[in-house]
Amino acid sequence: MPSSHRPRAGHRALLLCALACPGIGIGSAHAALDVLACEPEWRALAETLGGERVRARSATNAFQDPHHIEARPSLIVKARDADIVFCTGAELEVGWLPLLLEKSGNRRIQVGQPGHFLAASEVERLEVPVSADRSQGDVHADGNPHVHLDPHRLLKIAAAFSERLQAIDPEHTEHYRRRLDAFSSEWVAAIDAWEAKAEPLRGTRAIVHHRNWSYLLDWLQVDVAGDLEPRPGIPPTSGHLADLLQDTRERPSDIILVANYQDPKGARWLAERSDIPLLELPFTVGGSEDADNLRGLYDAILSILLDGA
Ligand SMILES: [Zn+2]
Numbered sequence: 001m002p003s004s005h006r007p008r009a010g011h012r013a014l015l016l017c018a019l020a021c022p023g024i025g026i027g028s029a030h031a032a033l034d035v036l037a038c039e040p041e042w043r044a045l046a047e048t049l050g051g052e053r054v055r056a057r058s059a060t061n062a063f064q065d066p067h068h069i070e071a072r073p074s075l076i077v078k079a080r081d082a083d084i085v086f087c088t089g090a091e092l093e094v095g096w097l098p099l100l101l102e103k104s105g106n107r108r109i110q111v112g113q114p115g116h117f118l119a120a121s122e123v124e125r126l127e128v129p130v131s132a133d134r135s136q137g138d139v140h141a142d143g144n145p146h147v148h149l150d151p152h153r154l155l156k157i158a159a160a161f162s163e164r165l166q167a168i169d170p171e172h173t174e175h176y177r178r179r180l181d182a183f184s185s186e187w188v189a190a191i192d193a194w195e196a197k198a199e200p201l202r203g204t205r206a207i208v209h210h211r212n213w214s215y216l217l218d219w220l221q222v223d224v225a226g227d228l229e230p231r232p233g234i235p236p237t238s239g240h241l242a243d244l245l246q247d248t249r250e251r252p253s254d255i256i257l258v259a260n261y262q263d264p265k266g267a268r269w270l271a272e273r274s275d276i277p278l279l280e281l282p283f284t285v286g287g288s289e290d291a292d293n294l295r296g297l298y299d300a301i302l303s304i305l306l307d308g309a
Pocket of ligand 1 (some may be wrong): 067146
């Protein structure tokens with residue numbers, strides 16, 4: 001960790017003012033770290049790990065495709081204020097994050113600074129191609145970026161992000177450590193419960209709209225039998241769907257999965273003709289009523305999978 005990161009001037013002034021400056025409420029809200037998460041799952045994790053020391057916002061909501069966002073002016077304003085960006089990386093945000101960072105003019109959050117944190121860099125990625133080929137529009141040319149639905153990887157990401165918070169805000173190291181410990185022990189217990197509950201899913205076969213379920217399915221030992229997208233990021237074509245239908249006749253699949261922010265047209269076409277149940281799942285926190293935090297998200301996804309399969 002480079003030692004060059006210091007609290008910005010505003011923070012320092014507030015700290016100095018804590019006792020002496022009338023009219024400035026130095027409640028924890030004022031001194032909290034401003035976290036701009038690229039996706040709702042990281043906002044939720046930042047809030048869990050930071051508690052009142054963190055004020056987290058998300059650049060996207062659960063009904064947007066994080067591959068395709070615009071660096072809108074309102075987002076640039078948020079980036080300007082941020083002490084830390086917490087994004088997925090692995091090219092998930094390649095279409096908008098670099099521009100957002102540049103337009104923000106905020107040195108703290110640039111690549112290589114302590115205020116720039118990428119979840120996918122902290123874990124081993126699945127589906128890393130031998131050589132990156134973006135020529136045909138493949139949006140996963142740097143490996144699969146959708147790491148948040150493997151709870152074991154999420155635990156590693158949580159530990160790394162907590163360390164980052166501690167490095168940026170060393171005065172409150174104990175606070176972050178305590179919160180990480182509490183989260184980790186709860187999460188490990190939850191993993192045990194999920195794995196026991198998901199036992200019946202093991203060895204089933206799923207067709208996915210997009211490869212955003214790979215980490216979840218790898219964890220649950222569900223086989224990916226096919227992709228509705230001919231390549232990650234390329235919408236299903238009629239020829240490709242017809243091939244998939246043929247495949248399912250030769251070897252049936254158990255479920256078709258689509259995230260509820262994705263266009264379900266192709267999935268519905270296949271489900272109607274193959275009689276395979278189509279499951280529309282929340283993909284991140286806020287994606288359904290039950291999925292209002294990380295635990296709720298996993299609970300909701302597992303319930304739908306178990307009901308459907
Ligand atoms: Zn993707």
